[in-house]
Amino acid sequence: MAQTLKNDFLTVTIDEHGAEITSIINNHTGQEYNWQADPSVWKRHAPVLFPMVGALKNDTYQYDGETYHMTQHGFARDMEFEVEQATPTFVTFLLQDSEATRKMYPFVFNLRLTFTLTNNVLDVTYRVDNPDEKDPLYFGIGGHPGFVVPLSEDTKFEDYYLEFKPRKSRVQIPLIAGEGIDYEHRTLAATDVNQQLSHELFKNDAIIYELKGETIFSIRSEKTRHGVEVTMPDAPYMGVWSPYPTEGNFVCIEPWWGIADTIDADGDFTHKLGINKLEPGEVFDHGYSIAIF
Numbered sequence: 001m002a003q004t005l006k007n008d009f010l011t012v013t014i015d016e017h018g019a020e021i022t023s024i025i026n027n028h029t030g031q032e033y034n035w036q037a038d039p040s041v042w043k044r045h046a047p048v049l050f051p052m053v054g055a056l057k058n059d060t061y062q063y064d065g066e067t068y069h070m071t072q073h074g075f076a077r078d079m080e081f082e083v084e085q086a087t088p089t090f091v092t093f094l095l096q097d098s099e100a101t102r103k104m105y106p107f108v109f110n111l112r113l114t115f116t117l118t119n120n121v122l123d124v125t126y127r128v129d130n131p132d133e134k135d136p137l138y139f140g141i142g143g144h145p146g147f148v149v150p151l152s153e154d155t156k157f158e159d160y161y162l163e164f165k166p167r168k169s170r171v172q173i174p175l176i177a178g179e180g181i182d183y184e185h186r187t188l189a190a191t192d193v194n195q196q197l198s199h200e201l202f203k204n205d206a207i208i209y210e211l212k213g214e215t216i217f218s219i220r221s222e223k224t225r226h227g228v229e230v231t232m233p234d235a236p237y238m239g240v241w242s243p244y245p246t247e248g249n250f251v252c253i254e255p256w257w258g259i260a261d262t263i264d265a266d267g268d269f270t271h272k273l274g275i276n277k278l279e280p281g282e283v284f285d286h287g288y289s290i291a292i293f
Contacts, residue, residue, distance in 0.1 A: 001015075001016045002014060002015045002016065002022065003016065003083060003086055003091045005088065005089050005090070005091060005115060005117040005122075006027075006088060006089070006117070007088075007089055007117050007118075007119065008027065008119075009026070009027060009028070009119050009120040009292075010024060010025065010026060010027060010117060010120060010122065010292060011023070011024075011025045011027055012024050012025075012115065012117055012122055014091060014093075014115055016080060016081050016082075016083060016093065017078075017079075017080055017081075018047055018048060018076065018077040018078060018079065018081070019048055019076075019081040019093040019095070019113040020044070020045055020046055020047055020048065020077065021034055021045055021046040021115070021122075021145060022034065022037070022045045022046075023036075023045075024122065024290070024292060026226075026292060029226075031151060031152075031226065032148060033147055033148055033151070033228060033292050034046060034145070034146065034147065034148065035146030035147065035148055035248070035250035035252075036148075038248065040246075041243055041246055041247075041248035042146065042243055042248055042250075044077070044144070044146070045145075045146060046143065046144060046145035046146060047073065047076075047077035047144045048076050048077055048113060048126075048141070048142075048143065048144075049073040049074060049076070049077070049140070049141060049142040049143070049144055049254075049256070049258070050074050050075075050076035050077075050111060050126075050128075050139065050140070050141045050142075051070075051074045051075075051076070051105055051107070051109070051138075051139040051140060051141070052070065052073065052074045052139070052140040052258055052272075053073065053074075053140040053141070053142040053237075053256045053257075053258035053259055053260065053274070054072065054073065054140075054180075054181070054258075054259055054260025054261070055071075055072040055073075055180065055260050055261065056070060056072075056260075056261050056265075056267075057180055057261040057262075057263075057265045057267060058267075059071055059072075060267065061267055061268070061269040061272070062267050062268050062269065063106060063138070063268075063269045063270070064106070066106065068104050068105065068106065069104060070104045070105060073144070074105075074140075075101060075104065075105070076095055076111060079095055079101075081093035081094060081095050081113070082094045082095070084112065089116065089117040089118070090114070090115070090116050090117070091114070091115050092112055092113070092114045092115075093112065093113045093114075094110065094111070094112050095110075095111040095112075096109065096110050096111070097109050107130075107132070107135075107137050107138065107139070108130070108131055108132040108135075108137070109128060109129070109130065109131075109137055109139070110127075110128070110129045110131060111126070111127075111128050111141075112125075112126075112127040112128075113125070113126060113127075114127065114287075120291055120292050120293060121289050121290065121291045121292075122289065122290045122292075123287060123288075123289045124143060124287050124288055124289065124290070125285065125286070125287035126141050126257075126284070126285075126286055126287055127283065127284065127285050128141065128276075128278065128283070128284040129278070129281075129282070129283040129284070130278040130279065130280055130281065130282055130283075131280075131281075132280050133280055134280060135280065136277050136278060136279050136280070137277070137278040137282075138269050138270055138272075138275050138276065138277055139258070139275070139276055139278075139284075140256070140257060140258020140259070140272075140274060140275060140276065141256075141257050141258060141276070141284075142235075142237075142239075142254060142255055142256035142257055142258055143254055143255050143256075143288060144239075144252055144254050145230075145252060145253065145254070145290065146250040146251070146252045147219060147228045147250055147251055147252070147253065148249060148250055149197065149219060149242075149249055149250055149251050150221075150224075150249065151221075151224060151226040151227065152223075152224045152226060154223070154224075155221055155223045155224050157197055157198070157199065157247075157249060158196070158197060158198055159197075159221045159222075159223050159224075160197045160219055160220065160221045160227075160251075161194040161195060161196050161197055161219075161220060161221065162194065162195040162197060162217065162218070162219060162240065162251075163194050163195075163217070163218040163219075163220055164191040164192070164215065164216070164217055165215070165216040165217075165218075166215075167191075167192045167193075168191065168192050169188050169189060169190060169191060169192055170188070170189055170191045170209045170210065170211065171186050171187070171188060171189070171209065171210040172186060172187050172188070172189035172207065172208065172209055172210075173186045173208040173209070173210060173237075173259075174186065174187075174204075174208075175204065175205050175206055175208055175260070176263060177204070177205050179263045180260055180261045180262055180263040180265065181208070181259060181260050181261065181262045181263065181273065182262070182263055183262045183273060186210070189209065191209065197219075197251065199242065199244055199245075199247045200244065201242075202240075202241060202242045202243070202244040203244050203245075205241070205244075206239040206240065206241040206254070207239065207240045207241070208237060208238070208239050208240075208259070209237065209238050209239075209240075210236065210237060211232065211235055211236055211237060211238055212236075213234075214231065214232065214233045214234070215231075215232045215235070215238065216229060216230070216231045216232075217229070217230050217232070217238065217240075217253050218230070219251055219253070225293065226293065227293055228253070228290065228291070228292060228293075229290075229291040229293070230253045230255065230288060230289070230290055230291075231288060231289045231291070232255040232288045233286075233287075233288070234286060235255040235256055235257060235286070235288065236256070236257060236274065237256040237257075237258070237259050237274060238253070238254055238255055238256060239252070239254035239256060240252065240253060240254070241254065255288040256274075257274070257276060257284075257286060258274045258275065258276065259273055259274040261273070
C-alpha cells in the first residue's frame with residue numbers, strides 16, 4: 001500500500017513498505033523528481049536508514065556481552081510501517097520493535113516518520129523515542145533520497161552542478177570501499193564553490209561531509225530552471241552518492257545522524273562513531289526538507 005500527498009504544486013507518493021518516498025511529481029510540468037528504482041542500477045528510491053547509517057565492520061557489533069549481525073543501513077527500509085495519521089498533505093508512519101527486530105537489534109523503540117507537504121516543499125521528520133523503563137537506546141538514522149538527473153530532455157548529467165550554502169569549506173571524510181570510514185585522514189573540501197557533476201566524481205563511492213549548523217545542498221543547472229534543494233538544519237553528516245562504474249541518472253543527497261563504522265572500529269555499538277543515545281523516556285526529533293523547483 002502507498003499513501004499519496006497532494007497540493008497545487010506537488011504529488012508525493014510514499015510506500016508503507018519502508019516508509020519510502022517513491023515519487024515526487026511537479027503538478028505543473030509532470031516532471032518526476034524521484035529516482036524510479038531501476039533494479040539493474042539501484043533498486044531503491046529513498047530508503048530510511050535505521051538503526052544505523054552505512055555498514056558495520058564485518059556486519060557485526062557487540063552490545064551487553066552479545067554479538068549481533070546486521071547488514072548495511074539497517075532493517076527499517078525493508079519493513080512494513082503502520083500508518084498512524086494521514087491527511088491529504090500529511091502522513092505519519094510508525095515502526096516498533098518486534099521479535100524479528102530484536103534478533104538483530106536488542107532494543108525497544110518507536111520510530112515515526114512524518115511527511116508534510118507545503119507548497120513546493122516536502123518536510124521529512126524522524127522521531128525516535130525510547131519507551132524502555134531502564135535501558136538506553138543506541139541508534140543511527142538518516143535519509144537516502146535519490147533525485148533524477150537530468151531533469152529535462154535537452155540536458156545531460158554533466159550539465160548539472162552541486163551547490164552548498166552557506167559557501168564555506170567543510171570537512172570531508174574518506175570512505176574506503178569494503179573497509180569503512182577513514183576518519184583519521186579527513187581533509188578540508190572546497191565546498192565554497194560549485195562542484196560540476198560527473199559520474200567519475202563517485203568513483204570512490206559516496207562523498208561524505210561533516211556538517212556544522214544548517215546546510216542547504218542543491219542540484220542545479222544553468223541550462224534549466226528545474227532543480228532540487230535539500231535543507232538540513234542540524235544533521236552532523238551528509239553523503240552524496242551516485243553509482244559507479246554502473247551509471248544511473250540520479251544523485252542521492254543524504255542527511256545523516258550517524259555514520260558507517262571506522263576502519264579501526266572495536267565493534268562495541270556504544271563506542272560507534274556518530275551513535276545517538278536516548279535514555280529511558282527521551283525523544284530524538286530531527287529532520288530535513290526537500291524543495292522542488
